[in-house]
Amino acid sequence: MQEFQTLDHDVIVIGAGGAGLRAAIEAAAHGVSVGLVCKSLLGKAHTVMAEGGIAAALANVDERDGWEVHVTDTLRGGQYVNNWRMAELHAKEAPARVRELEAWGAVFDRTPDGRILQRNFGGHRYPRLAHVGDRTGLEMIRTLQDHGVHQGIDVHMEVTVLALYQREGRVCGALAYDRERGRFRLFRAKAIVLATGGIGRAYTITSNSWEYTGDGHALAYHAGAALQDMEFVQFHPTGMVWPPSVRGILVTEGVRGEGGILVNSQGRRFMFDDIPENYRAQTADTPEEGWRYVLGDKEARRPAELLTRDHVARCIVREVREGRGSPHGGVFLDIAWIKERIPNAADHIKKKLPSMYHQFKQLADIDITKEPMEVGPTTHYVMGGVRVDGDTQMSTVPGLFAAGEVAAGLHGANRLGGNSLSDLVVFGKRAGEFAARFAKEHTALEPDQGEVNQTAREALAPFDRPAGENPYQVQHALQVMMQDLVGIVRREEEMARAVDGLETLRQRANRAGVTGNREYNPGWHTALDLPNLLTVSEAVARSAIERKESRGGHFRDDYPEKDAAWGSFNLLVQRRPDGGMAVRREPVVGVTDELTRLVEKYK
Numbered sequence: 001m002q003e004f005q006t007l008d009h010d011v012i013v014i015g016a017g018g019a020g021l022r023a024a025i026e027a028a029a030h031g032v033s034v035g036l037v038c039k040s041l042l043g044k045a046h047t048v049m050a051e052g053g054i055a056a057a058l059a060n061v062d063e064r065d066g067w068e069v070h071v072t073d074t075l076r077g078g079q080y081v082n083n084w085r086m087a088e089l090h091a092k093e094a095p096a097r098v099r100e101l102e103a104w105g106a107v108f109d110r111t112p113d114g115r116i117l118q119r120n121f122g123g124h125r126y127p128r129l130a131h132v133g134d135r136t137g138l139e140m141i142r143t144l145q146d147h148g149v150h151q152g153i154d155v156h157m158e159v160t161v162l163a164l165y166q167r168e169g170r171v172c173g174a175l176a177y178d179r180e181r182g183r184f185r186l187f188r189a190k191a192i193v194l195a196t197g198g199i200g201r202a203y204t205i206t207s208n209s210w211e212y213t214g215d216g217h218a219l220a221y222h223a224g225a226a227l228q229d230m231e232f233v234q235f236h237p238t239g240m241v242w243p244p245s246v247r248g249i250l251v252t253e254g255v256r257g258e259g260g261i262l263v264n265s266q267g268r269r270f271m272f273d274d275i276p277e278n279y280r281a282q283t284a285d286t287p288e289e290g291w292r293y294v295l296g297d298k299e300a301r302r303p304a305e306l307l308t309r310d311h312v313a314r315c316i317v318r319e320v321r322e323g324r325g326s327p328h329g330g331v332f333l334d335i336a337w338i339k340e341r342i343p344n345a346a347d348h349i350k351k352k353l354p355s356m357y358h359q360f361k362q363l364a365d366i367d368i369t370k371e372p373m374e375v376g377p378t379t380h381y382v383m384g385g386v387r388v389d390g391d392t393q394m395s396t397v398p399g400l401f402a403a404g405e406v407a408a409g410l411h412g413a414n415r416l417g418g419n420s421l422s423d424l425v426v427f428g429k430r431a432g433e434f435a436a437r438f439a440k441e442h443t444a445l446e447p448d449q450g451e452v453n454q455t456a457r458e459a460l461a462p463f464d465r466p467a468g469e470n471p472y473q474v475q476h477a478l479q480v481m482m483q484d485l486v487g488i489v490r491r492e493e494e495m496a497r498a499v500d501g502l503e504t505l506r507q508r509a510n511r512a513g514v515t516g517n518r519e520y521n522p523g524w525h526t527a528l529d530l531p532n533l534l535t536v537s538e539a540v541a542r543s544a545i546e547r548k549e550s551r552g553g554h555f556r557d558d559y560p561e562k563d564a565a566w567g568s569f570n571l572l573v574q575r576r577p578d579g580g581m582a583v584r585r586e587p588v589v590g591v592t593d594e595l596t597r598l599v600e601k602y603k
């Protein structure tokens, strides 16, 4: 029998990135008691790493922009399997959320007349990303944190949630352990918001930090909630490829937004060789026109480097496979070339892309103001996640809400850069509001002690197997398998092998063991992350097998074309009563006549 510290809150928010912080602020503003739980230190969530900016149709740089254009860009980017209602709310509410950040102290870069400056990004018709150099996420987290600490929110840092509990058909609590001492904490709550971010650590090459093991996805799944769109994993086209120790670290799309070009080993700007039909009308005919767009010429269209991430990533893979790659298996991304076009180019690059300058200088000994970078695709973002109601963010389990990367719907088959940061504040706010309302309308219920004890026993089991396999080995094997068999280019037979392989890895995970004690024991923490990685990987593989077409982030070598019949369905993953994983189709939601008309208008 374990000792638990028991804590009561009306609402607990799991995750303190942009979505979690914004949800906690909003719930507190509605007068309920809020506990904010996060796996790492406050301020260290993934959101802090965001670079390029936050998308909102403020129309500060191009007055033709507006929510109508933003929503159609988001739907086109997501290849129309988005939750259309979420895309609409997001486009309409993002400008207010950005101005709110400014009112709370965020200092964005400025236009000459003092408004929030906006930059170009892939798939956005007009310059739309409010930014702070290439450190936008840092400013956002700092602002939300500064604001949040004055709202009476209780913060539980370095505390990892292991399981959720339900009574009477709704959530009532969660068991967690503190990473420092390894002791359990039982949170009782009337509503729970999941804001746990992504799943990038299911792959070897990733821009994601150690925390992104799909915990929220797995917690929701085991609570009986439906997951959606898990086949849609975003491989960002530009991660570092060299040296090996830094492989996967992100190179922001902001580099291409500022005029960076992609070239192969033959010096060819290959992105102009393959422009998808649905982007042809918006894409520059020549590099010259693309450069005029970068300079702000409103008559010019976007350079081909600013096509959507799924497409750019696949073009890079093609160049490498056909022998035109860079020495370390990527291609070249060149921003230094702009010195041919503008005076003081080096200073300009350092000002607009300070992190990129330092990142390459320190990690690869490359001066990006003088030389090209070597880049290649890296696992970056998961469009799939917890299925939520577009307005309230409540999952299919009453009282359980989800916002940010852990939730699905907004981005469909492919996320546009910048649309995540705006997603966090738009839907974080909504999740916080509706969770608070739910908490006010319901009484507290006591989690079942037997279930709580069972979670604690299972969590401590790795200590009973000191001679068991090292959990890091199992994690590494999983990452390699997902990278090889369920990566950028997918085939049925390989993915079926991955599903079998995951079962074997599950058995290995169940036998994995740790030594030492419960005080800050990273091996034990890894053992506890493993079941989550296995669950989300299985969800990705099974959904990817099911979707027999290529769309957005999901590319099937054996079904290379987009199939219109699949364009009106999402795939849902849910736990069967016997414990197995079921995958089923559901029609895309939120399509209205007004939105359909807009899509036509801005084609």
Ligand SMILES: Cc1cc2nc3c(=O)[nH]c(=O)nc-3n(C[C@H](O)[C@H](O)[C@H](O)COP(=O)(O)OP(=O)(O)OC[C@H]3O[C@@H](n4cnc5c(N)ncnc54)[C@H](O)[C@@H]3O)c2cc1C
Pocket (backbone or CB within 6 Å): 014, 015, 016, 017, 018, 019, 020, 037, 038, 039, 040, 044, 045, 046, 047, 048, 049, 050, 051, 052, 053, 054, 055, 136, 137, 159, 160, 161, 162, 195, 196, 197, 198, 207, 208, 209, 211, 215, 216, 250, 381, 403, 404, 405, 406, 417, 418, 419, 420, 421, 422, 424
């Ligand atoms: C390098 C990089 C650059 C990016 N640049 C941009 C950009 O310019 N624009 C843009 O729109 N998007 C960008 N993105 C994507 C964007 O940053 C993320 O999608 C977004 O920050 C996710 O925010 P979130 O609030 O959903 O979760 P996160 O910020 O990922 O936070 C998750 C939180 O959940 C906690 N957590 C996880 N599991 C548990 C658990 N079991 N128990 C307790 N707590 C838990 C974590 O500790 C953390 O606090 C970038 C991503 C990366 C990696």
